[in-house]
Amino acid sequence: xxxxxxxxxxxxxxxxxxxxxxxxxxxxxxxxxxxxxxxxxxxxxxxxxxxxxxxxxxxxxxxxxxxxxxxxxxxxxxxxxxxxxxxxxxxxxxxxxxxxxxxxxxxxxxxxxxxxxxxxxxxxxxxxxxxxxxxxxxxxxxxxxxxxxxxxxxxxxxxxxxxxxxxxxxxxxxxxxxxxxxxxxxxxxxxxxxxxxxxxxxxxxxxxxxxxxxxxxxxxxxxxxxxxxxxxxxxxxxxxxxxxxxxxxxxxxxxxxxxxxxxxxxxxxxxxxxxxxxxxxxxxxxxxxxxxxxxxxxxxxxxxxxxxxxxxxxxxxxxxxxxxxxxxxxxxxxxxxxxxxxxxxxxxxxxxxxxxxxxxxxxxxxxxxxxxxxxxxxxxxxxxxxxxxxxxxxxxxxxxxxxxxxxxxxxxxxxxxxxxxxxxxxxxxxxxx
Amino acid sequence: xxxxxxxxxxxxxxxxxxxxxxxxxxxxxxxxxxxxxxxxxxxxxxxxxxxxxxxxxxxxxxxxxxxxxxxxxxxxxxxxxxxxxxxxxxxxxxxxxxxxxxxxxxxxxxxxxxxxxxxxxxxxxxxxxxxxxxxxxxxxxxx
Numbered sequence: 422x423x424x425x426x427x428x429x430x431x432x433x434x435x436x437x438x439x440x441x442x443x444x445x446x447x448x449x450x451x452x453x454x455x456x457x458x459x460x461x462x463x464x465x466x467x468x469x470x471x472x473x474x475x476x477x478x479x480x481x482x483x484x485x486x487x488x489x490x491x492x493x494x495x496x497x498x499x500x501x502x503x504x505x506x507x508x509x510x511x512x513x514x515x516x517x518x519x520x521x522x523x524x525x526x527x528x529x530x531x532x533x534x535x536x537x538x539x540x541x542x543x544x545x546x547x548x549x550x551x552x553x554x555x556x557x558x559x560x561x562x563x564x565x566x567x568x569x570x571x572x573x574x575x576x577x578x579x580x581x582x583x584x585x586x587x588x589x590x591x592x593x594x595x596x597x598x599x600x601x602x603x604x605x606x607x608x609x610x611x612x613x614x615x616x617x618x619x620x621x622x623x624x625x626x627x628x629x630x631x632x633x634x635x636x637x638x639x640x641x642x643x644x645x646x647x648x649x650x651x652x653x654x655x656x657x658x659x660x661x662x663x664x665x666x667x668x669x670x671x672x673x674x675x676x677x678x679x680x681x682x683x684x685x686x687x688x689x690x691x692x693x694x695x696x697x698x699x700x701x702x703x704x705x706x707x708x709x710x711x712x713x714x715x716x717x718x719x720x721x722x723x724x725x726x727x728x729x730x731x732x733x734x735x736x737x738x739x740x741x742x743x744x745x746x747x748x749x750x751x752x753x754x755x756x757x758x759x760x761x762x763x764x765x766x767x768x769x770x771x772x773x774x775x776x777x778x779x780x781x782x783x784x785x786x787x788x789x790x791x792x793x794x795x796x797x798x799x800x801x802x803x804x805x806x807x808x809x810x811x812x813x814x815x816x817x818x819x820x821x822x823x824x825x826x827x828x829x830x831x832x833x834x835x836x837x838x839x840x841x842x843x844x845x846x847x848x849x850x851x852x853x854x
Numbered sequence: 855x856x857x858x859x860x861x862x863x864x865x866x867x868x869x870x871x872x873x874x875x876x877x878x879x880x881x882x883x884x885x886x887x888x889x890x891x892x893x894x895x896x897x898x899x900x901x902x903x904x905x906x907x908x909x910x911x912x913x914x915x916x917x918x919x920x921x922x923x924x925x926x927x928x929x930x931x932x933x934x935x936x937x938x939x940x941x942x943x944x945x946x947x948x949x950x951x952x953x954x955x956x957x958x959x960x961x962x963x964x965x966x967x968x969x970x971x972x973x974x975x976x977x978x979x980x981x982x983x984x985x986x987x988x989x990x991x992x993x994x995x996x997x
Contacts, residue, residue, distance in 0.1 A: 796920050797863045797896075804861030804893045804898055804923040804970065805952055831895050834865050836917050 424540040425533070428680040429735045436736070439680055440475040443708035448472045448481070451714055454499040457492055458716065473682065478706060478848035483692070483717045483848055486519070486748075489659065492558060493517040498713050500524055505712055509560050511658040512757040512825065521560075521658050522712040528567060530659050530709060532679050535568020537666035541676060541735075542652045543627050544598050551590060551625075554600035554632065554755070560662025563634050565600045568664060574598065580604070582756075584612045595624035602755045603630040603639055603651070604788055610646045611786040615639060621648040630653050632755035633789075651764040653742060659718055660705050666740050671732045674739030681709045685717070686726045689747040700725040702747050703740065709797065721747045749848060753781055753789045756826045760847040761790050763793060766819045772800035773816070778838045779828075782850040791828040794822065796835045855990045856924040856974060858906040859941045862899040863919040866892065874899060877916055883983060886967050886994055887927075889955035900955070902927065902968060902994055925970050926977060927989035932965045933960055940986060947980040949973065 423429050431439070451458040465482045472480070475591070488497065494517070495502060498610045505522035512518055523531065544550065550569050554561030562580055569576045577596055580588055588609060590596070599606065606628055613620045625647055631654035643651040655675050656663035666675035667684050677684050681838040686701040687694055695701035703720045725741040750759050764775040776796035783789045793816075801812055809832060817830045864870045871890070878885060887902040903909045906922065913920040930936035937956065944951065950972040958965050965991065971977035981988060 475886075504870070522944050799914075799919055799921060802861070802919045802921055804900055804921070806893060806898060809863075809898070810893065832863075833896070834863060834917075835919055837865065 422540050422545055423566045423733075423735065424537040425514040428678070429537060429676070429737060431680070431736060433722055433736070436680060437475055437808075440683060440708060441473070443464075443680075444475050444478060444683070444706065445472050445827075446704070447708050447710075447714050448716070449712075451716065452498055455497065455714075457488070457496055458499075463474060471587065478683065478685065478717065479569055481693075481716050482703065484715050485719045485721050486659075486721070489519045490517055494520045495522065498522050500712055501792060501807045507563070509559050509662065510657055511560070512762065513723065519659060522710040523661075527661070527710055527712045530681060531564055531664060532567035532571035533562055534573035534664035534681065537568075537678060538654055538664050539565075539572050539574065539598065539629060541667045541733075542598070542629050542654075543576060543650065543670055544572060544629075547575070548576040548598055549577065549594060549596035550598040550600060551577040551579055551587070551594075551596040553581055553587055553599065553605060554663075555580050559755065560656070560658045561600075561602075564656065564662035565629070565662055571632055572743065584706060585616065588613050588618060590625055592618060597624060598627045598629065599625040599649070600629040600654075602632050603628075603635040603643060604633060604754065605653070605785060606630055606643050606647065607639070608786065608788050622646055623649070625649045628652060629667075631655060636742075655740065655743070657720055657722075659713075659715060660720075661710070665705070669706060669731065669733040669735065673731055674727060676735050676737045677726075677740055679737055683708050684740070686724060689719075689721075694746070698725065698727075700741070700744060706850050719747075721750065723747060751779075751781060751848060751850060753791055756824065757792070758824055758826065762823050763820065766823050767795065767816070769815060770812075770819065772798070773812075774800075776799050776835070776838060778847060778849060780849045781852055789852060791824075791826065793828050793830050794809050794838060795830060796838060797832045798835060855926070855988050856978070857902060857927050857989070857991045857994060858910075858922040859925040859968065859970070860901050860903060860906060860909055860913070861921055861923050861995050862901075862913060863896065864899050865896050866894070866933075871899065874913070874918070877912060878903065878909060881908070881912055883912070886954065887957050887966060889953075889968070891953065900968075904994060906991075923970060924974055925968050926974060926981065927994065928967045928969065928981065929964050929987045929989050930967060934964050936965055937967065940981075943980060943984040943986065944977065948978070949977045 452469045506525050507523045510518040510520050542582050556562030572624050584676050610620050628651040640651045654666040655666040666677035668675050676678045683706040685704040689702040701721045703724045707714050721745045723745040726738050728738045767773045767775045778794045780792045820828050884904040885901050889900045891898045952970040954969045956967045
């Protein structure tokens with residue numbers, strides 16, 4: 422079913438008028454309500470009256486992750502805190518996380534776009550959904566929750582983890598829809614077998630999987646193991662969380678809800694649009710948000726985009742699966758990890774040098790694992806094992822609290838970390854994505 | 855008398871111990887006592903050598919993380935109860951041992967005990983008072 426036919430199947434001309442109106446309103450709104458954006462637009466020599474159509478969007482300055490960091494925690498909000506209903510945080514590049522605030526209207530918008538997404542995946546009112554995305558501060562859980570409420574699904578708000586309990590819920594209650602990270606879906610296969618369940622006979626028929634990059638081969642594996650239709654949902658907390666774009670069962674790209682999240686694809690070096698059919702950095706402008714509207718936000722995700730109408734009837738543009746990043750961020754179990762965060766932690770521990778390497782691996786049937794190699798320099802070296810062990814534990818704990826994900830720390834000899842042209846290779850991603 | 859023990863960080867990788875020992879051997883440095891403490895991923899190699907400063911410089915030049923730790927070497931008769939007698943003295947005076955290792959001097963029928971103490975000065979005082987024979991660094995060099 423199509424949840425909002427008017428918007429999802431709008432003709433180009435009608436939609437362009439809506440987008441133009443909304444962009445104008447958004448620019449007027451941030452100019453009036455957000456001092457950071459007012460200064461930014463003034464410096465750029467733009468006044469709200471310069472924006473007459475959605476095509477004028479190219480005149481506007483970009484917003485970046487650095488803007489989020491520099492204005493931590495609330496300075497990019499366009500509403501006073503008392504009007505913010507909910508706050509979510511995700512990883513920032515260094516010490517401070519990225520903070521987003523939702524007004525009541527924003528939460529409603531979130532429910533709307535996630536309802537469209539679940540419907541797009543094939544869910545219908547009355548279906549039962551098991552939400553196994555984390556609910557705490559992470560956008561995955563609650564975003565899915567609001568969408569399921571809006572669409573009229575029966576919700577099992579399981580949150581992440583406790584795999585045996587998840588599988589018991591599935592087996593006993595028979596939910597038709599599963600929402601979690603794709604790697605967790607695969608991980609649960611082995612656990613199910615151990616419990617004596619037949620994964621191919623599971624009640625899950627539709628999987629709404631996201632929050633991390635995954636490949637076509639991973640899709641095939643999930644689909645054959647669970648005997649379900651596995652679909653990709655895209656989102657990022659800065660824009661709203663999950664529900665920015667969603668695949669339909671035709672699997673011809675992710676429908677981006679462009680009446681509210683206006684997409685552009687640019688060459689990250691020049692800032693100009695890429696040619697048709699080429700990939701580039703996805704830039705999104707939120708044209709209806711109130712809490713923290715973002716103008717031309719550089720997602721750093723590399724995608725392609727196509728504008729033809731899908732077999733399903735939706736006229737929205739479709740994004741290709743994310744093919745990479747323009748920065749060094751990696752996503753592990755749905756959590757954004759920046760190598761700079763690790764550097765930050767190591768510099769904060771007396772005597773340690775930021776000589777490290779991050780190894781991510783995804784072993785068959787297991788969740789992604791991070792191992793962090795730290796070179797042992799003379800300052801922290803001790804002839805006593807217990808002191809070295811204490812150091813290991815200290816680094817592990819600090820990393821866990823900064824990254825929000827457990828990582829195994831391994832002390833290694835100096836200069837064991839591979840250096841090319843004097844520059845250490847910071848990230849080794851062994852996952853086959 | 856305090857002696858400088860050399861401690862070296864070594865990963866649990868094939869051939870690492872050999873590489874350290876070969877480096878020292880090629881440079882005519884004699885290992886007098888040696889001990890390895892290991893975890894799953896790495897170990898700490900501890901050794902008493904005849905030319906400590908030379909050995910330390912050499913190891914650092916070759917990219918090892920190495921440092922000096924002050925230890926006390928004690929000589930006892932190589933016979934039953936030798937170690938127990940020393941430990942009793944230390945225990946009676948509440949001297950804590952971080953770790954220790956031992957090896958035997960065949961020529962002299964003596965055992966050499968190497969101790970790393972929490973409080974080395976207190977340990978030395980206790981051992982001296984008990985008339986335990988403490989090995990000097992000169993003796994380590996000449997032996």
